[in-house]
Amino acid sequence: METIPFAKPFIGKEEEEAVLTALRSGWLTTGKETLAFEKDFGEFLQNRDGLDLPFCMAVNSATSGLHLAMEAVGIGKGDLVLIPSMTFTSTAEVVRYLGAEVVFVDVLKDGYHMDPAALECTLRKLELEKDETPSRGLKVKAVVPVHYGGLPCDMDAIISIARKYGLKIIEDAAHSFPSFIQDENNPAKGRWAGLTGDAGVFSFYATKTITTGEGGMVVTRDKAIADRVKIMRSHGIDRSVWDRYSNVKASWYYQVVEPGYKYNIPDILSALGRAQLRRAYDLLAMRKKIAAIYDEAFRDDRNFLIPPTGNGDARHLYPLRLCPENISLNRNEFAEKLQERGIGISVHFIPLHTMPYYKKRYSLEDNDFPETLKTFNRTISLPIWPGMTESQVDQVIATVKSLAQSSLN
Numbered sequence: 071m072e073t074i075p076f077a078k079p080f081i082g083k084e085e086e087e088a089v090l091t092a093l094r095s096g097w098l099t100t101g102k103e104t105l106a107f108e109k110d111f112g113e114f115l116q117n118r119d120g121l122d123l124p125f126c127m128a129v130n131s132a133t134s135g136l137h138l139a140m141e142a143v144g145i146g147k148g149d150l151v152l153i154p155s156m157t158f159t160s161t162a163e164v165v166r167y168l169g170a171e172v173v174f175v176d177v178l179k180d181g182y183h184m185d186p187a188a189l190e191c192t193l194r195k196l197e198l199e200k201d202e203t204p205s206r207g208l209k210v211k212a213v214v215p216v217h218y219g220g221l222p223c224d225m226d227a228i229i230s231i232a233r234k235y236g237l238k239i240i241e242d243a244a245h246s247f248p249s250f251i252q253d254e255n256n257p258a259k260g261r262w263a264g265l266t267g268d269a270g271v272f273s274f275y276a277t278k279t280i281t282t283g284e285g286g287m288v289v290t291r292d293k294a295i296a297d298r299v300k301i302m303r304s305h306g307i308d309r310s311v312w313d314r315y316s317n318v319k320a321s322w323y324y325q326v327v328e329p330g331y332k333y334n335i336p337d338i339l340s341a342l343g344r345a346q347l348r349r350a351y352d353l354l355a356m357r358k359k360i361a362a363i364y365d366e367a368f369r370d371d372r373n374f375l376i377p378p379t380g381n382g383d384a385r386h387l388y389p390l391r392l393c394p395e396n397i398s399l400n401r402n403e404f405a406e407k408l409q410e411r412g413i414g415i416s417v418h419f420i421p422l423h424t425m426p427y428y429k430k431r432y433s434l435e436d437n438d439f440p441e442t443l444k445t446f447n448r449t450i451s452l453p454i455w456p457g458m459t460e461s462q463v464d465q466v467i468a469t470v471k472s473l474a475q476s477s478l479n
């Protein structure tokens with residue numbers, strides 16, 4: 071039987087030609103192709119939400135983008151930042167880069183997204199403990215919702231809590247391009263996941279919904295945040311390399327106004343990004359089709375729980391939950407057997423609160439976030455990539471089902 075990879079980028083002639091053109095142009099690093107990528111990206115977003123053109127800053131990864139966005143909203147030493155434990159390590163590590171502290175929040179029951187009730191509960195607890203060690207002197211500064219799997223978080227609830235507690239909102243939108251949250255009353259209108267808070271960050275990592283191999287995009291409608299990100303992504307220099315190249319006046323002159331970072335994306339990758347962006351809705355349609363087949367196959371199967379879906383779901387992941395009451399294999403055994411049978415799978419995510427670094431730093435126990443732990447212990451991400459054929463999808467379903475059948479309690 072054919073082996074089916076967990077993920078595979080969708081790269082065609084257009085991408086190949088775009089990269090070749092960039093290679094032959096004589097300009098490889100950040101330049102006019104990146105400016106064009108940012109412009110195309112902004113217009114893509116504006117075309118759908120009809121609001122002001124957002125500021126879009128292309129960077130070399132979403133991790134860099136999250137770091138820049140958090141720096142730009144003023145997160146620093148002595149600040150607390152709330153994030154779900156159910157996320158990739160990037161979301162938390164950038165908080166530590168800035169000297170701020172991570173506070174984990176549990177996910178919804180049987181879910182994958184930050185639970186607004188748990189968020190509020192955590193904030194109340196921090197409020198009560200604010201004069202005691204270890205919270206003394208620390209200030210709750212921001213919340214980072216993660217639009218897990220491309221399904222937007224309950225942003226109305228999170229925004230209202232954030233307002234009440236005066237928190238900044240940085241959206242980890244690594245999975246959610248494109249996730250348009252339609253207005254319930256007027257489906258023609260709505261908001262983009264990534265543009266509901268102060269700033270949002272998309273990822274173009276190789277397995278993400280559109281890819282540049284490595285890359286990311288910071289988006290915001292706040293000019294001050296955008297200006298800060300632009301300076302800090304390029305060594306804290308007050309003008310871009312491209313501006314110095316293309317503006318004959320004083321091409322060698324620049325000023326360092328901050329000790330910034332080097333997080334720029336090369337034009338070779340931006341060219342790839344522009345070609346992928348033109349396909350974004352087609353790729354979304356292909357993922358939706360696969361997800362619908364999975365939903366149909368597993369919805370009424372008592373051995374499994376299908377992932378929640380809804381308004382604006384980009385369908386980046388397909389986390390299938392095993393029901394341990396029925397299936398005797400645990401998640402690890404199930405995953406291993408699937409891989410033996412040629413089905414590439416993954417697990418999203420190993421909760422951060424169980425990782426040695428965070429466990430030790432914040433004295434955490436696995437059971438401190440019970441829903442997160444439960445989700446982790448029971449969930450397998452199935453392959454869902456554009457270009458997967460229906461027969462490959464059927465093969466995944468048949469293999470998963472027969473494995474469950476052969477291991478019933």
Ligand SMILES: *Cc1c(COP(=O)(O)O)cnc(C)c1O
Pocket residue numbers: 130131132133134157158160161216242244245272273274275284285286
């Ligand atoms: C992939 C991912 C990131 C990091 O993206 P990079 O572009 O690889 O830096 C951040 N957060 C989440 C939830 C991710 O899945």
